[in-house]
Amino acid sequence: MIFLKFDRRIFQYFDWTLLALVLAICAIGILNIYSAGFSVSESHFPFYVKQIQWILLGLFFMITAFLIDYRVICQAAYLIYGISIALLIIVFFYGYTTHGSQRWISTGFFAFQPSELMKLALIIVLARYFDNHNSNEPYKLRELFIPFVIILIPCLLILRQPDLGTALIIMLLFASIIFFMGVNWKSVAIALVSSLVLLPLGWYFLKAYQKERLLTFLNPEHDPLGAGYHVIQSMIAIGSGGVFGKGFLNGSQTQLKFLPEQQTDFIFSVFAEEWGFIGALVLAIMFMSLILWGLKIALHSRDLLGTIIAFGITALISWEVFINVGMVLGVLPVVGIPLPFLSYGGSAMVCLMTAIGLLMNVSVRRFILQS
Amino acid sequence: MEKHFSLRNGPEPADFRQKLKIVIALLLIIFSVLLVRLWYLQVIKGEELRQRSENNSVRFRKIKPLRGLIMDRNGLVLVDNRPSFDVLYMPHKGKDHEAVIERLKNIYKSRSLELSYDQPFPKKVKPYLPVKLEKNVSMEKVAIVETNALALPGVYVDVSPVRLYLDGEMMAPVIGYTGEISKEELEKANDEHASGDVLGKNGVEKYLDAYIRGRRGAELVEVNVYDKEIKNLGRIDPIPGYNIVLTIDADLQKAAWQAFAGKPGAAVALDTRDGSVLAMVSSPSFDPNLFNSGISYELWDKMQNNPLNPLSNRAISGQYPPGSTYKLIIAAAALEEGIITPEQKIFCNGSFELGNRTYRCWRKKGHGYVDLHRAIVESCDVYFYTVGKMLGVDKIAQYAKLFGFGKATGIDLPHEKSGLIPTKEWKMARTKEIWQVGETVSISIGQGFNLVTPLQLANAYSAFANGGTLWRPHLIKRIELTDGSIYKEFLPEKKSEFALSKKTIDILGRALWGVVNEPGGTGSAARRLNSDVCGKTGTSQVVGLPESDKARREKKISAFQRDHALFVCFAPLKSPEIAIAVILENAGHGGSVAAPIARKILDAYFEGKKKLKPAQVVAHHQLPDKLQD
Structure with missing residues (x-):
């Protein structure tokens, strides 16, 4: 088995740039979570300590995902997908509820969010599918039916939780991959028209708070105490950071807890308040480098499978970064998507690290697979 | 196309490089939109928003709910609530902590009062975390702090409801007491609790805490520079806890408690017909009101090590x-x-x-x-x-x-x-x-x-x-909503029966x-x-x-x-x-x-x-x- 043979070249050609970038962003995240929890009297295990634990656990999974050849992993694509679906169904029946939505499986030691795993599973399963059904012609609607079903099942399960943000990310991910694979423009037009027809229907799926968030986005000042309050406070926090920021642990918006969910969804506001435009610019460049680096890996992959995996992972990270930052900057509605590597959250961190492992996997095997 | 094929020596989707160019272009567009927005907020509107954050006169305040009343079987109130005034200090408001505290002490001294905080002022304060200086102060001190707000930047009075145990000692071992959530309890709790919450720590207060404690409210208020409220911007009322009616008869309880006259022992009176507890006394007892605003270490130690064990x-x-x-x-x-x-x-x-x-x-x-x-x-x-x-x-x-x-x-x-x-x-x-x-x-x-x-x-x-029916003794008769309607009635429950x-x-x-x-x-x-x-x-x-x-x-x-x-x-x-x-x-x-x-x-x-x-x-x-x- 060439796939599992331990090859010293995987160290020789190891993608240190990628690792360094990710770890640097994680380090910023830890500092930031420390600051966000600084004035909150927390329990014995503050969030930043837990986040470090999650990163360490994530590194373990990253190494695992790196060492096993991605072609071997993709052999198990449908199995991974099936397990993820099963976990989502378990959540549906037995998951526990926080903030009005049922997203978690509690194992006793920690809670786990299967929708995070689902994102990764979908990238793998779509890569496998399109690799098997490769064509040089743009795909037609009929040909996209199966991948559409693959995406629809988890999407509906996640919408039912309800977790609008994750469902949206999955749909964007799907759209990105089929765009990348090439799609017949007539098909796109048909899909767009039919979804426009279905849109009012979707409105009924939304919970009251989600409708309110969308309405608030359309008119933020209409409810300055409710949903709009969060966005306004977030913009005040970011803006008041100015060019150089207020300094570490000195963001008054953060420390006075004006920011909602400041460890998770609004973590970027904490950072922008304390580190200013300069800090935010550095962070943005780091993210942009990570994204472009991911695209580079996609481009240089030896096979289509690797290309799609690398592109999918990059697309996932990009969408999450853009939507989260857009949300806290007040240019997108508040949909509750965490910022990759920065927001506090175990499941997301572990899954993202695994994704990075896969990315490294594709990156290094370019040098090894000389078919 | 051909060229790429040969170069990369693998299959490639249509217009691969072309697509990548579009992707990168899109990324750059989004990236620059976000950066422009960031620039707009932080640089163009930065000064204005900084002003707004400094004067951010909007305060989000949690409102503690009133705990439910506890009554005897005839509706006589045994446990009520009363307001407690605490003196707090917000470090980022005062420039020199020691001086502010010293000034407060001096003002107190001029009225021959003393500052009674038990812990020394923490060396390293978190600028935005209030420090509790005094708990449960007299109205006189409240007046002093309020009238000297200008001289005491950062010092303010906070009101919160605390338990008032009427005939406290008589009922304490049964009803228990309340106190602030401990670190261990906070660890165990998930979302529903926050530090500073008051919990039942023993007896009925603990057993029925989920019903008694009510739900926290919150309000947004606009305050002036002295943290005085000027305008209420919105409020979610706290929901008071449910009231508890016990099966205990206060008269019987009192007679039993007085009969002991402080000697160590216990008495239980049951209704033989349904197992309800009419009186339950444990002596010696303690004053549960002492626990309200955090008991001092010495007193706690004394109670814990008392050989007569008044807490049990x-x-x-x-x-x-x-x-x-x-x-x-x-x-x-x-x-x-x-x-x-x-x-x-x-x-x-x-x-x-x-x-x-x-x-x-x-x-x-x-x-x-x-x-x-x-x-x-x-x-x-x-x-x-x-x-x-x-x-x-x-x-x-x-x-x-x-x-x-x-x-x-x-x-x-x-x-x-x-x-x-x-x-x-x-x-x-x-x-x-x-x-x-x-x-x-x-x-x-x-x-x-x-x-x-x-x-x-x-x-x-x-x-x-009663001829052989072993009831499950119970002392909670029912749980009532605030308006007096019944939320849950506890009916007598037979544990077992035997025939003599x-x-x-x-x-x-x-x-x-x-x-x-x-x-x-x-x-x-x-x-x-x-x-x-x-x-x-x-x-x-x-x-x-x-x-x-x-x-x-x-x-x-x-x-x-x-x-x-x-x-x-x-x-x-x-x-x-x-x-x-x-x-x-x-x-x-x-x-x-x-x-x-x-x-x-x-x-x-x-x-x-x-x-x-x-x-x-x-x-x-x-x-x-x-x-x-």
Whole structure:
């Protein structure tokens, strides 16, 4: 088995740039979570300590995902997908509820969010599918039916939780991959028209708070105490950071807890308040480098499978970064998507690290697979 | 296309590079939109927004809910709420912490008051986390702080509701107390709790905390530079907790509590008809109001290390040998098993020989020939040594368990103990030794390994009195919403039933009546005209004392080794209503010290009943009318 043979070249050609970038962003995240929890009297295990634990656990999974050849992993694509679906169904029946939505499986030691795993599973399963059904012609609607079903099942399960943000990310991910694979423009037009027809229907799926968030986005000042309050406070926090920021642990918006969910969804506001435009610019460049680096890996992959995996992972990270930052900057509605590597959250961190492992996997095997 | 193919030596989707260019272009567009927005917020509007954040005069404030009231069975409020004023200090407002505190001290001093914060001012303060300077201050101090706001930047007064325990000591072991959530509790809790929340820490307050505590509210207020509210921008009202109605009768409780006069012991009064707790006293007690705003370390230490353990509820967690009160169970077992007949007489010469050991009767000169009735009335030990030995330990245990001993009663309070009823098997498992007949002799008069709680005793006698129904004792009658409507009613619950023959009940009932009402009975101190009190005295040895009673008589033993005095009773003989167990620790003889306490509880019960009767009749007449509507 060439796939599992331990090859010293995987160290020789190891993608240190990628690792360094990710770890640097994680380090910023830890500092930031420390600051966000600084004035909150927390329990014995503050969030930043837990986040470090999650990163360490994530590194373990990253190494695992790196060492096993991605072609071997993709052999198990449908199995991974099936397990993820099963976990989502378990959540549906037995998951526990926080903030009005049922997203978690509690194992006793920690809670786990299967929708995070689902994102990764979908990238793998779509890569496998399109690799098997490769064509040089743009795909037609009929040909996209199966991948559409693959995406629809988890999407509906996640919408039912309800977790609008994750469902949206999955749909964007799907759209990105089929765009990348090439799609017949007539098909796109048909899909767009039919979804426009279905849109009012979707409105009924939304919970009251989600409708309110969308309405608030359309008119933020209409409810300055409710949903709009969060966005306004977030913009005040970011803006008041100015060019150089207020300094570490000195963001008054953060420390006075004006920011909602400041460890998770609004973590970027904490950072922008304390580190200013300069800090935010550095962070943005780091993210942009990570994204472009991911695209580079996609481009240089030896096979289509690797290309799609690398592109999918990059697309996932990009969408999450853009939507989260857009949300806290007040240019997108508040949909509750965490910022990759920065927001506090175990499941997301572990899954993202695994994704990075896969990315490294594709990156290094370019040098090894000389078919 | 061709070129790429050959270069990369693998298949490639259509327009791969072309697409990548589009992707990168899109990324750059989004990227620059976000950066422009960031620039706009941080650089163009930066100064303005910084102003807004500095003057961010909007405060998000949590509002503590009022805990539910706790009332006795007649709706008399036992636990209420009152406002408590705390003095806090917000570090980022004051530039020089020490100076501000010093100034506050001086202002206090000029009015001959003192700053009473117990912890020294923390060396490293978090700028945005308020420091509690003083808790629960007087109105005078509130006025001083408010009027000197200008001189005391960062110092402000915060109001929050705290518990007000009326007749606190009388109810404390039962109702418990409240306090701020501890770090350990916070660790365990998930979303619903935050630091600073008040929780029930013991007794009813803890057992029903989820119902009592209510839900936190919040408000957004606009404040001026001194943190004084100028405008309320929105508010979610806190939801007060549900009110609790206990089955306890405050009058009965008070009579029982006063009867103890601070001496260590416990008393439980149960309604024999449904197992509801009418009174439950544990003495000595503590003032639960002291815990409201955080108890000082010294005081807590003192309470914890007090050998009399005022924080525990002896009625459910105190375990004592039942002494002679256990003879009811031995007698019932012997009659039911046909080991004795009521008429059979046993000679008591004051001692019982077994092997080379001598077991004494409490009356040194003996009781002479005694039948079952006299043996119970005069509490003859030799009679029960003989009967108990014939029964054997396991038979005794079997009956003891029927009466509910050896197992927690399941009362609706935390920390109930289960007591101990020994069996041969138990001893083997525990000590790897064989059961000795001498030990059976000891447990026949309720000594030895036997351990019971006062609640179990009362419940056992209650079960005897009502003809064999062992109720699950309960002291929570119902949970009410704030408007008085019923949220949840707790109905009596039968734990088990046992059938004693009518004859057994009749014989033993009369014997227990004799204990109180016949000449020579040991419980005559509980006698009440027209109430037909039936009871049994008991004196339980704390430690195995030297066989010679000399030392005991001469009171040469330390206070903690003296006997516990017990008295258990029910009344009236025909159609019993109330069962009472009283224990006084290290107080000597049950008949002389415990029975009088039971008597006072009985007095309160029967006198109170006279007053209540008319009201109950009226209530019964009203019900059917309403149902017909």
